[in-house]
Amino acid sequence: MKKELVISKIERGTVIDHINAGKALLVLRILGIGVGSSDTVTLAMNVPSKKMGRKDIVKVANKFIGEEELNKIALIAPKATINLIENYDVKKKFKVKLPPFIEGILRCPNRNCITNSKEPVTPKFYIKLRNDNVLAKCYYCGKVIGNVDEFVI
Amino acid sequence: MRFRHLISIDDLSKDDIIHILRKAEKFEDVARGLKKLNILEGKILANLFFEPSTRTRMSFETAMKKLGGDVINMTAQEASSIAKGETLADTIKVISKYVDVIVIRHPLEGSARFASEHSEVPVINAGDGAGQHPTQTLLDLYTIMKECGRVEGLKIALMGDLKYSRTVHSLIKALNMFNNRIYLISPESLRLPEEFLEEVRAEEVSLDEVIEEIDVLYVTRIQKERFPDEEEYRKVAGSYRITAETLERAKELIVMHPLPRVDEIDISVDKTKHAKYFDQAFYGVPVRMAILHEVLL
Numbered sequence A: 001m002k003k004e005l006v007i008s009k010i011e012r013g014t015v016i017d018h019i020n021a022g023k024a025l026l027v028l029r030i031l032g033i034g035v036g037s038s039d040t041v042t043l044a045m046n047v048p049s050k051k052m053g054r055k056d057i058v059k060v061a062n063k064f065i066g067e068e069e070l071n072k073i074a075l076i077a078p079k080a081t082i083n084l085i086e087n088y089d090v091k092k093k094f095k096v097k098l099p100p101f102i103e104g105i106l107r108c109p110n111r112n113c114i115t116n117s118k119e120p121v122t123p124k125f126y127i128k129l130r131n132d133n134v135l136a137k138c139y140y141c142g143k144v145i146g147n148v149d150e151f152v153i
Numbered sequence B: 001m002r003f004r005h006l007i008s009i010d011d012l013s014k015d016d017i018i019h020i021l022r023k024a025e026k027f028e029d030v031a032r033g034l035k036k037l038n039i040l041e042g043k044i045l046a047n048l049f050f051e052p053s054t055r056t057r058m059s060f061e062t063a064m065k066k067l068g069g070d071v072i073n074m075t076a077q078e079a080s081s082i083a084k085g086e087t088l089a090d091t092i093k094v095i096s097k098y099v100d101v102i103v104i105r106h107p108l109e110g111s112a113r114f115a116s117e118h119s120e121v122p123v124i125n126a127g128d129g130a131g132q133h134p135t136q137t138l139l140d141l142y143t144i145m146k147e148c149g150r151v152e153g154l155k156i157a158l159m160g161d162l163k164y165s166r167t168v169h170s171l172i173k174a175l176n177m178f179n180n181r182i183y184l185i186s187p188e189s190l191r192l193p194e195e196f197l198e199e200v201r202a203e204e205v206s207l208d209e210v211i212e213e214i215d216v217l218y219v220t221r222i223q224k225e226r227f228p229d230e231e232e233y234r235k236v237a238g239s240y241r242i243t244a245e246t247l248e249r250a251k252e253l254i255v256m257h258p259l260p261r262v263d264e265i266d267i268s269v270d271k272t273k274h275a276k277y278f279d280q281a282f283y284g285v286p287v288r289m290a291i292l293h294e295v296l297l
Helices: A024-030 A067-075 B014-031 B055-066 B076-085 B088-098 B111-118 B134-148 B166-177 B194-199 B230-239 B277-296
Strands: A013-020 A041-049 A053-061 A081-086 A089-095 A101-103 A124-130 A133-138 B044-049 B070-074 B101-106 B123-128 B155-159 B181-185 B202-204 B216-219 B254-256
Touching: A013 A024, A013 A067, A024 A041, A024 A053, A024 A067, A067 A133, B014 B055, B014 B134, B014 B166, B014 B277, B044 B055, B044 B088, B055 B070, B055 B101, B055 B123, B055 B134, B055 B277, B088 B101, B088 B111, B101 B111, B101 B277, B111 B123, B123 B134, B123 B277, B134 B166, B134 B216, B134 B254, B134 B277, B155 B166, B166 B181, B166 B194, B254 B277
Parallel strands: B044 B070, B044 B101, B101 B123, B155 B181, B155 B216, B181 B202, B216 B254
Antiparallel strands: A013 A053, A013 A081, A041 A053, A081 A089, A101 A124, A124 A133
8 A cells, every 4th residue: 555644744844743642733722823823734633653553743834943832732742752844854853841830821720729810810830740641730729730631721 | 038928838848847936936935925025126017818817817916016016907898899999919019018028818729829929028828718828837836846845756636627628738748747647537528638648648547546646636627518408517517526525535635726616626625634726826926926037037
């Protein structure tokens, strides 16, 4: 059987590979790419993968997304790998690293938390990994979240 | 100054806690009126209580005044009119320009941490919703130190509402830090949340099993509103009630309670050698003196 590329190569830009299957749209949301952004984005979901069974891939053309920004993806896709592409070649390749502290990405599920009031406040969380699960602890009220992808703003 | 604000007991190291307890000891004579000190003369404390409080507010006021400082109060009624319009952030920005230290109690969790971000002066958390109440924890530890002679290596039972009690949530972490053996005694529906059980070493037991060996019995109030109906509440509350008879098999144990009690400790206990809850309320004064001294000088 003839091998086919699911999505075409990009000449220049950022490729985010090994995203947990079904999480590509959430990755774009974390990166702030959505309605109103003019970036050319190609996206593949549920692509067969040797390592992961199924995975998602996101390619953002003509844009090198910063490492700190990309590391936020680790919240929902801890195994994601990043390829920065120049002239169709991989210029730099790295794995995302979980940031120890994040601001403005998650909301606190505790309805009685100050971050869910009318006060001018950005939610902040301490992040840690336990048994391969990402745990986020609210900087303000201390509430711990295990299912972080449900609370992406 | 070891810390600028006091928001959560988690922000303090074991060393910081010992430092405050030792300092409180030095202020005890002043708290008892045996000695006079004016080291906080010219300083003003603002009590911002968005929720009612008697003991905490008054003991902060007493602590400040006994060290020569002055106090301004915002009552719950004034607080509610502020809450209608102004943000907490703005209230804090304004008041921190008037005073030298702010003591805050607010119904939202995380409010004290948030207030400290907007304040030009130290902020002390006097309870944020079901969150933290660090000065209560410090006075609890002080009571244990004074009455048991140490805060380490003791057997301590926490009894009552372990699910919603912020006092218990703060205290249990501190007790764990000091290598105490912790026993938990509560109705099934008011057990300590799993997230705490993962962080601290504690055993769930019945009072009967441990009454002869424990050094401290820390009792908390079981609130009626936590139960679906009155009958269920009465059944549970009745089985978690301490009387002089309950303590007959006890040895040197002390009974503590953050107060106010409703009927979880019978007045028959008051006259026994075990009752230390009123002393505990007094110890709030030297401990708060130590905290005010720490953040103001």
